[in-house]
Amino acid sequence: MRAALTRYRVIAWVVGVVLILLVVIGMPLKYGFDNPIVVETVGQAHGFLYMVYLVAAFDLSRRANWPLKRMILVMLAGTVPFVSFWAERRVSSLVTAEQREREQAPEPVAG
Incomplete structure (x- = not known):
């Protein structure tokens, strides 16, 4: 899942920067x-x-088992200037915390 998170983080920044260029300079x-x-x-x-x-x-949301609402909100974040940066930080924190919890959870004992 780390690779999916890295891909998401990179493209979120790229999309955010390009959208700002479009809105601040292009328009x-x-x-x-x-x-x-x-x-x-x-x-x-x-x-x-x-x-x-x-x-x-979408790839990250499927790997992290997000509910549909969260996936849609993250996808829409790329359409509003500056929101993709905020969403990237929130998603990164959330996924990292969830990964940490999974790694620290005790292994189930087979009976």
């Missing part, structure tokens, strides 16, 4: 200065990267 250039080049290029990159983010979030 003002397009609507304020009539220059859509950043939106056209970064927007397509974000669309592709967001699909990769969805796959990574």
